[in-house]
Amino acid sequence: MTWFFLSLLTAMAVASCDTCMKKWFSHLSHYEMMLFPLVYGLPFLSVGLLFVTVPALDPFFYMVFLVTIPFTMIPMLMYMKAIKLSPLSLTVPYLAFTPVFMILTGYLLLGEVIDKWGIFGIGVVVAGGYVLNIDTKNRSLLAPFRAVFKETGSWLMLLAALMFSVSAVLGKLAILHSSVMFFQVWFFIVVSLLLLGIMVVTRHINPAILLQSPAKGLVVGILMVIHILCHGFAISMTKAAYMMSIKRLSILFSIIYGGLVFKEENLPIRFTGAVMMFAGACILLLMAD
Numbered sequence: 001m002t003w004f005f006l007s008l009l010t011a012m013a014v015a016s017c018d019t020c021m022k023k024w025f026s027h028l029s030h031y032e033m034m035l036f037p038l039v040y041g042l043p044f045l046s047v048g049l050l051f052v053t054v055p056a057l058d059p060f061f062y063m064v065f066l067v068t069i070p071f072t073m074i075p076m077l078m079y080m081k082a083i084k085l086s087p088l089s090l091t092v093p094y095l096a097f098t099p100v101f102m103i104l105t106g107y108l109l110l111g112e113v114i115d116k117w118g119i120f121g122i123g124v125v126v127a128g129g130y131v132l133n134i135d136t137k138n139r140s141l142l143a144p145f146r147a148v149f150k151e152t153g154s155w156l157m158l159l160a161a162l163m164f165s166v167s168a169v170l171g172k173l174a175i176l177h178s179s180v181m182f183f184q185v186w187f188f189i190v191v192s193l194l195l196l197g198i199m200v201v202t203r204h205i206n207p208a209i210l211l212q213s214p215a216k217g218l219v220v221g222i223l224m225v226i227h228i229l230c231h232g233f234a235i236s237m238t239k240a241a242y243m244m245s246i247k248r249l250s251i252l253f254s255i256i257y258g259g260l261v262f263k264e265e266n267l268p269i270r271f272t273g274a275v276m277m278f279a280g281a282c283i284l285l286l287m288a289d
Contacts, residue, residue: 006234007246015253017223038192040221075163085153096129101165102241121283128276184232
């Protein structure tokens, strides 16, 4: 049960951070929006280093740590590129497919075998996440599937979902060879600094912009740290695909925030998707092994 509630808290932190970013920083570029929570999360992660014990580390840990870096950074950049190139309704549904890919990556890298109820629950969550993002007023139910053949943003997001399924499993593997706090804190400090350096060198961002609105920056930074730590503890307690399925309920929470904060519409189809995602989560909690 603990893994479920930590995964749910991860999903809420993700959705809350995304909502704050959209409300406060939507005037920025996608790259600047990506860096804001990472940069403002750095002070909290750095303080966390004072309380993290260094576990016994083997050579395998260092290898996994290094391999996980590109498998985390590249899909983050793909995600930003995808939503910049194509409509959200043709890109975001593909993020829900990460847990499906993790059935395979979890088996190959961790030896985790998902039972029939687990597969069914994951399928229901993914289908609900897909339905939530369908814009029935302007596009058909199958529009995102058709778009993957002609929309650059769509196939980029699908590839990002695949890479996220690898990075999440690699992250769990690294945790098993170290500790949750040690890996999560050190890994995201390294990734945040690398992404900041790359964006500054390639001139995709103006560093001065990151110094604006520090109070709001700290809020999204705290939400990012909650996301990072809860994700790490949750995925260490259960099968990676189960954890990621519950984490993807962030899509559901984002829809709720969208209605409350931004007065977004298209509620009937979104309610259907929400019920499906909730049903899938219940199956994973009560029936899956």
